[in-house]
Ligand code: AMP
């Protein structure tokens with residue numbers, strides 16, 4: 001079986017073949033650190049986490065670099081608004097970003113390059129583009145990329161060459177597809193840049209946003225690497241411009257697979273700072289939601305489909321995570337010794353999960369395989385039809401799946417591994433209290449267990465328990 005990914009560059013699914021046999025090099029555009037990232041941003045970062053984790057599940061070694069944009073139009077504007085230096089501003093949000101990644105159990109990348117750490121390399125790349133005739137200087141000390149000189153310009157975003165505004169220029173980092181024109185590689189110093197400036201062959205100035213990623217990706221991963229990711233809004237102009245810069249500076253081979261994730265929406269609109277319809281991770285945690293539910297909500301819709309954010313979805317997500325944890329706890333504590341078909345079931349679940357995820361990370365297919373196993377496992381344990389070794393097999397597979405999902409060991413409102421013997425002994429104490437008509441004591445035991453996320457259910461066959 002081979003993995004297939006939808007490659008934005010080709011607009012179809014393609015078999016994934018890394019340049020090096022077992023090693024995958026991937027670059028993921030990181031946050032602009034002028035504010036807290038919102039959970040829309042984390043949808044994209046979470047997709048990249050699942051992509052990386054799944055490649056690891058398939059035994060690839062993954063080298064990931066994720067940049068931090070710590071100098072651009074937004075960071076400079078915000079630092080001036082707040083009356084602090086660029087570094088004071090970006091240090092605050094770099095730290096917040098790393099803390100969020102940890103809370104969401106996103107695997108750390110090997111490299112987190114920061115744009116301000118690569119200015120000489122950026123100047124060098126712009127010079128190379130200028131020397132090769134792809135760039136030109138303007139009177140204000142800026143340097144622009146001439147899109148007419150690169151015939152494939154627009155191929156990633158599927159632009160119509162007739163609609164490009166040839167001979168016109170755009171100084172802003174972000175602009176619309178309809179306004180494709182020459183873009184800034186280097187921006188000559190302006191009053192509003194305050195003290196953010198570097199010396200260059202063109203005078204004082206600062207890099208454009210797009211050149212930052214062309215430089216950091218190739219510096220860390222080489223001129224030709226496997227995967228480049230971002231959200232769909234990165235396709236144009238950011239990734240289109242990155243391709244133009246890197247190919248014209250370094251040669252035709254740049255990135256083999258371009259993968260882009262769809263938006264997280266709120267009331268059918270993109271969650272974004274500009275619409276002011278966003279939630280940060282902190283907002284949701286402060287409201288009492290757990291990071292595991294947020295993670296689950298963001299990973300369980302296919303990355304090329306939009307997700308509409310709602311608190312109902314978060315509640316549903318929490319239930320699903322709890323169900324998986326409850327299943328794991330039950331397996332850990334399982335003692336009966338039935339004969340069973342666990343090994344065959346484990347193989348089937350593993351194969352089905354892998355087959356689904358190989359198909360462009362089809363997460364719904366992957367989850368269907370997992371929950372099928374959960375249903376079968378629960379039924380078999382309830383009827384004492386599972387052997388202890390069967391339970392161990394299933395546990396091992398659940399651990400393997402959780403390398404990709406990464407929710408079982410996250411902090412939550414629940415204790416993670418519940419000690420079944422302890423709960424049973426509490427139930428026995430409660431039964432004694434009840435037969436002595438000591439209802440205060442029996443209620444106290446119920447409350448104590450409830451506080452640990454354990455619910456007691458009194459049935460005709462005695463008291464059962466489950467995780468809430
Ligand atoms: P920024 O900090 O604006 O550069 O964005 C960081 C990443 O978040 C980029 O890859 C964007 O494509 C992605 N992004 C921004 N808004 C959303 C959203 N609502 N849903 C999914 N991804 C998003």
Ligand code: ZN
Nearest residue numbers: 029030213238
């Ligand atoms: Zn980028």
